[in-house]
Every structure is written in C-alpha cells, then in structure tokens.
Amino acid sequence: QVQLQESGPGLVKPSETLSLTCNVSGYSISSGFYWAWIRQSPGKGLEWIGSFFHPGSTYYNPSLRSRVTVSADTSKNQLSLKLISVSAADTAVYFCSRLDSSWFPAHWGQGTLVTVSS
Amino acid sequence: DIQMTQSPSTLSASVGDRVTITCRASQTVSSDWLAWYQQKPGKAPKVLVYHASRLGSGVPPRFSGSGSGAEFTLTITSLQPDDFATYYCLQYSSYSNTFGQGTKLEIK
Numbered sequence: 001q002v003q004l005q006e007s008g009p010g011l012v013k014p015s016e017t018l019s020l021t022c023n024v025s026g027y028s029i030s031s032g033f034y035w036a037w038i039r040q041s042p043g044k045g046l047e048w049i050g051s052f053f054h055p056g057s058t059y060y061n062p063s064l065r066s067r068v069t070v071s072a073d074t075s076k077n078q079l080s081l082k083l084i085s086v087s088a089a090d091t092a093v094y095f096c097s098r099l100d101s102s103w104f105p106a107h108w109g110q111g112t113l114v115t116v117s118s
Numbered sequence: 119d120i121q122m123t124q125s126p127s128t129l130s131a132s133v134g135d136r137v138t139i140t141c142r143a144s145q146t147v148s149s150d151w152l153a154w155y156q157q158k159p160g161k162a163p164k165v166l167v168y169h170a171s172r173l174g175s176g177v178p179p180r181f182s183g184s185g186s187g188a189e190f191t192l193t194i195t196s197l198q199p200d201d202f203a204t205y206y207c208l209q210y211s212s213y214s215n216t217f218g219q220g221t222k223l224e225i226k
Contacts (some may be wrong), residue, residue, distance in 0.1 A: 046163070046217040047207055059213035062119065095162055102169060104153040104210050108162035 002027040004079075004096050012116050018040035018086050022096030022109060023081040028052045030074040034099040037070055037081045040111070041092035051099070052079060086116045120145055120209050124218035130226040136195045143188040148211035154183055154192045155206045156175035156179045157220075163206060167192060197223075 008020035020037075029035060029073040050070040053077040060068050069082045079096050093111040100106035120146040120185040129202040134157040134193050141152065154161035167183035180195045194201055202225050203208055 032175075045219050046208075048215045048217070051213065061214050090216055099210075100165075100168070103151060104168045104208065106167060106174075108164075111162055 002098055002107050004098065004107060006094060006096050006109045006112040008094075008112060010113060010115060012086055012088055012090075013118050014116055015085055018083040018090060018114055018116070019082070020081045020094055020112065022081075024077045024079060024096075024098075027098070028074070029072045029077055029079065033101070034103070035070075035072070035079050036097045036099060036105060037044060037079070038095045038097055038105065039092040040095070041089075043089070044092075047092075049081065049083075049094075053092065059065075072108070088116050090114070091116045119144050119214050120147065120157075120204045120212060120216055122207055122209055122216050122218040123133060124205075124207055124221050128222045128223060128224060131197055131223045132226045133197055135197045136193065137197060137223065138205075139205055139223075139224045141185075141190045141192075141218050143190075143209055145189075146187050147209045150186050150190075151209060151211040152183075152185070152190045154181075155209060157206065158203045163187065166205075169190075183210060199225075204213075 003025045005023045012018045035106045036051045040046050052070045072081050095111045096104040096109045098107040125144045152170045154167040157163040163201050166181050171183045205221045
C-alpha cells in the first residue's frame with residue numbers, strides 16, 4: 001500500500017520560496033502513475049497545484065504556473081514542490097497525492113500546514 | 119479552466135435521512151471524469167465516487183453518484199453519524215483539475 005508523507009518548513013516569509021518534500025513508500029515514483037500537489041486554504045478551498053509523471057512530464061495550474069516547480073528525486077523516492085515569491089495567499093495545508101490509473105487522486109498524504117508570514 | 123459550483127454550501131440533516139449534493143460545471147466534463155470526496159477535520163479527502171458513478175474501494179453502497187456532461191449529483195441514503203463531514207466534487211478531465219467549493223453536511 002502506497003504511503004505519502006509531506007514535510008517542510010511550517011513558516012515561510014513573504015517573497016521567499018516555499019519548498020516541500022513528499023516521502024513516498026510502498027511504491028516507486030519511477031514505476032508509473034501521476035503524482036500531484038494539492039493545497040487547501042480557508043479562502044480558496046481545495047486547489048490543484050501541479051502534476052508530475054516520471055521521468056519529467058509536468059502540468060501546472062495556470063494560475064500558479066509562473067511560480068511553481070514539481071519534480072521528483074527517484075533515488076530517494078521523493079516528490080518535491082517549490083513555489084517562489086510567496087505571499088499570505090499561499091498559506092495553506094499542502095497535500096501530495098498519487099493519482100489512480102483512472103486519473104483521480106486516490107492516495108493522499110496527511111498534509112502539512114505552511115504559513116506565510118513575516 | 120472548468121469552474122465547478124457545488125450546492126448547497128451547507129446542508130442540515132438527521133441520521134437516517136437521504137441527501138443529495140449537486141455539482142455543476144461551467145462546461146462539459148469530458149468522459150464524465152468527476153469524483154466525489156469526503157473530508158473530515160484535520161484529514162485528507164477520501165474518494166467516494168469516481169468517473170461520476172463508480173464507487174470507490176471500500177465505500178458503503180449508501181453512497182452513489184450520478185449525472186453526466188455538466189451536472190452531477192452525490193446521494194447518500196440513510197445517513198449515518200459517520201457521514202457528517204464536508205464533501206467536494208473534482209473534475210479531472212483536464213490537466214488543470216478543479217474542485218467544487220465544498221458542501222458541509224451538518225447534524226440537524
């Protein structure tokens with residue numbers, strides 16, 4: 001059974017870069033399936049950030065495309081998220097997910113809260 | 119982007135009731151790639167229905183999904199205490215997938 005665990009700083013200053021890691025166990029990222037980052041904030045609800053397919057196909061939410069990078073380190077079996085130039089609007093719980101073969105998010109991490117504040 | 123509008127935003131019901139939540143898309147959702155999720159406080163969403171009407175693994179049959187094109191519904195028959203939560207729809211027919219804003223199901 002695949003398991004996902006997000007980690008990273010809980011506090012990021014405005015204008016800086018948010019960097020999160022998702023440790024994956026029970027399945028190898030390089031073996032297939034799409035992987036995604038999704039966030040949830042009180043103001044905007046659930047929002048799709050971007051998707052990744054090994055070895056390097058990515059798809060990003062158009063509203064975030066200029067600021068976001070999703071990648072994977074297959075040697076560590078980790079998915080990564082980088083979001084530059086953050087503001088308070090980026091305060092949210094960030095989830096990583098593995099999509100099912102039918103293309104919907106089927107497996108989720110427990111989420112990690114990131115607060116953007118000085 | 120396809121915009122998803124859920125209604126109602128809040129729903130009050132009693133144990134044993136039958137409830138319906140609706141999700142309307144701003145355009146046709148290709149292949150009816152529409153999922154429904156249940157979320158409880160502090161937890162990740164859990165898939166209930168995918169491809170509009172297929173029940174997720176281990177999901178009780180009191181949950182059902184229907185609809186096609188741009189209008190979809192989630193029905194819960196005979197509400198159980200564990201069902202009081204927030205429900206979201208998700209269209210995953212485009213690379214920029216979008217969620218509905220959620221429906222909070224409360225105990226009356």
